[in-house]
Amino acid sequence: MNEQDTICAVSTPAGEGGIGIIRISGKDAIGIAGIVFRSGKKKKLEAAPSHSLHYGRIVDPSSGEAVDETLVTVMRAPATYTREDVVEINCHGGMVPLARTMALLLAAGARQAAPGEFTKRAFLNGRIDLAQAEAVMDIISAKTDLAHRSANKQLLGGLSREIAALRDKMISLLAAVEAGVDFPEEDVETGTGKPLGAEISEVITVIDKFLSSYVFGRILRSGLGTAIVGRPNVGKSSLLNALLKQDRAIVTELPGTTRDVLEEYVNVMGVPLRIIDTAGIRLSHDLAEQEGVRRSLATIDSADIVLVVLDGALSLTPEDRRVLGEVKGKKAIAVINRSDLPRKLEKIDWPDVQISLSCRTGTGLDDLRNAISAFVQKGAVGPQEHPWAVNQRHKLALEKSRGSLEKALAAAQAGLSPEFIALDLRDALDNLGLIIGATYTDDILERIFNDFCIGK
Numbered sequence: 001m002n003e004q005d006t007i008c009a010v011s012t013p014a015g016e017g018g019i020g021i022i023r024i025s026g027k028d029a030i031g032i033a034g035i036v037f038r039s040g041k042k043k044k045l046e047a048a049p050s051h052s053l054h055y056g057r058i059v060d061p062s063s064g065e066a067v068d069e070t071l072v073t074v075m076r077a078p079a080t081y082t083r084e085d086v087v088e089i090n091c092h093g094g095m096v097p098l099a100r101t102m103a104l105l106l107a108a109g110a111r112q113a114a115p116g117e118f119t120k121r122a123f124l125n126g127r128i129d130l131a132q133a134e135a136v137m138d139i140i141s142a143k144t145d146l147a148h149r150s151a152n153k154q155l156l157g158g159l160s161r162e163i164a165a166l167r168d169k170m171i172s173l174l175a176a177v178e179a180g181v182d183f184p185e186e187d188v189e190t191g192t193g194k195p196l197g198a199e200i201s202e203v204i205t206v207i208d209k210f211l212s213s214y215v216f217g218r219i220l221r222s223g224l225g226t227a228i229v230g231r232p233n234v235g236k237s238s239l240l241n242a243l244l245k246q247d248r249a250i251v252t253e254l255p256g257t258t259r260d261v262l263e264e265y266v267n268v269m270g271v272p273l274r275i276i277d278t279a280g281i282r283l284s285h286d287l288a289e290q291e292g293v294r295r296s297l298a299t300i301d302s303a304d305i306v307l308v309v310l311d312g313a314l315s316l317t318p319e320d321r322r323v324l325g326e327v328k329g330k331k332a333i334a335v336i337n338r339s340d341l342p343r344k345l346e347k348i349d350w351p352d353v354q355i356s357l358s359c360r361t362g363t364g365l366d367d368l369r370n371a372i373s374a375f376v377q378k379g380a381v382g383p384q385e386h387p388w389a390v391n392q393r394h395k396l397a398l399e400k401s402r403g404s405l406e407k408a409l410a411a412a413q414a415g416l417s418p419e420f421i422a423l424d425l426r427d428a429l430d431n432l433g434l435i436i437g438a439t440y441t442d443d444i445l446e447r448i449f450n451d452f453c454i455g456k
């Protein structure tokens with residue numbers, strides 16, 4: 001992919017809207033836009049000052065046909081999203097005006113941008129680092145205020161500053177160790193006067209602090225995995241529908257209605273829940289139902305929290321006991337459904353949190369929302385809100401960095417020669433640098449930006 005090309009893409013979502021925006025970036029952005037833009041006053045875009053807005057028409061230069069009425073923004077490098085010249089064309093927000101304008105821009109010499117290519121250029125041109133580029137994506141896909149706040153902090157450089165500070169510390173450690181390489185018979189001393197082992201341990205402690213925010217970050221990005229389980233016909237799908245406030249899952253009075261796992265997102269008091277409705281767990285000779293039960297059990301394994309649904313209007317059955325057994329060891333809440341009917345269910349001694357509610361009338365649903373939120377607040381499910389929230393990629397880099405630091409520590413404690421220690425320290429430093437893109441490969445960039453939407 002050529003970084004010198006001038007690129008363009010529709011930056012607004014597909015479909016019909018008030019306006020649709022095409023973004024162009026690169027050294028020929030203004031010239032290319034000028035080929036298809038005509039202002040009433042015969043003003044030339046090429047002469048436009050930076051950050052100026054121009055009213056006119058998009059015109060097919062080969063036929064002279066006016067394709068759309070438009071407002072065009074001209075932004076000159078370097079104070080732009082990509083640090084290149086950027087033009088934004090506001091078209092009418094329909095598929096056809098946008099597609100026809102795009103076709104004219106491509107004919108005029110622009111190239112269709114790859115997913116995330118604008119943001120990738122912002123990174124390559126040094127406006128933002130990799131963690132900030134990822135935050136752009138997190139902001140776009142944030143499902144709750146909390147997730148949005150956290151991504152915003154990351155975009156503003158919160159995580160990047162902390163990582164950069166840690167790298168600085170490691171660089172001076174490395175310098176000290178490397179200086180000692182010429183004098184292998186001397187003890188390795190660092191500038192602070194602390195023993196090298198203690199310095200490395202401090203770095204490890206900071207890395208552990210970063211790592212501890214991973215679960216919080218995962219919950220923000222992909223939601224708290226919330227499995228609804230129970231024997232057939234207790235009201236699991238009804239609970240999903242009640243929490244979603246819509247008839248998403250099929251509900252019938254027949255046991256064995258749900259066969260497949262079904263996933264939906266819902267915002268519960270700021271916490272994004274990824275709710276998973278499962279097939280009722282029982283012994284069955286039906287092959288499809290057996291597979292459903294197998295998937296239900298797998299869902300329990302991977303969930304952050306399990307809602308065990310029981311029928312409050314009946315005594316506990318052996319199937320209920322089996323489900324409770326399968327859930328042992330997980331964070332769980334018992335949801336005692338059908339509170340609109342007289343209670344027949346006997347007292348159960350586990351899980352500790354038990355909420356009585358009725359999916360039919362909606363009574364008690366707020367108690368369940370509160371209980372889920374309390375689980376998260378208490379840190380019972382995933383740690384509490386962190387000032388940053390590392391993602392899966394950061395986690396892998398941190399773990400590798402930590403591994404190298406452990407080796408460096410062992411080498412220092414064993415009194416090995418500084419060359420060995422320096423090797424591991426450099427490795428640790430490189431891995432930490434991956435987070436902000438101080439070190440990166442094309443492969444890493446491709447993986448990050450391929451997940452972006454076109455036009456961002």
Ligand SMILES: Nc1nc2c(ncn2[C@@H]2O[C@H](COP(=O)(O)OP(=O)(O)OP(=O)(O)O)[C@@H](O)[C@H]2O)c(=O)[nH]1
Nearest residue numbers: 232233234235236237238253256257258280359360
């Ligand atoms: N009285 C009463 N009936 C309910 C309540 N919640 C669900 N039901 C009924 O219980 C029946 C089963 O509900 P579902 O939500 O399909 O149960 P399920 O646990 O998903 O069942 P499977 O998918 O077969 O495992 C339906 O007839 C619901 O209308 C409730 O709070 N009170």
Ligand SMILES: [Mg+2]
Nearest residue numbers: 236237257258
């Ligand atoms: Mg169901």
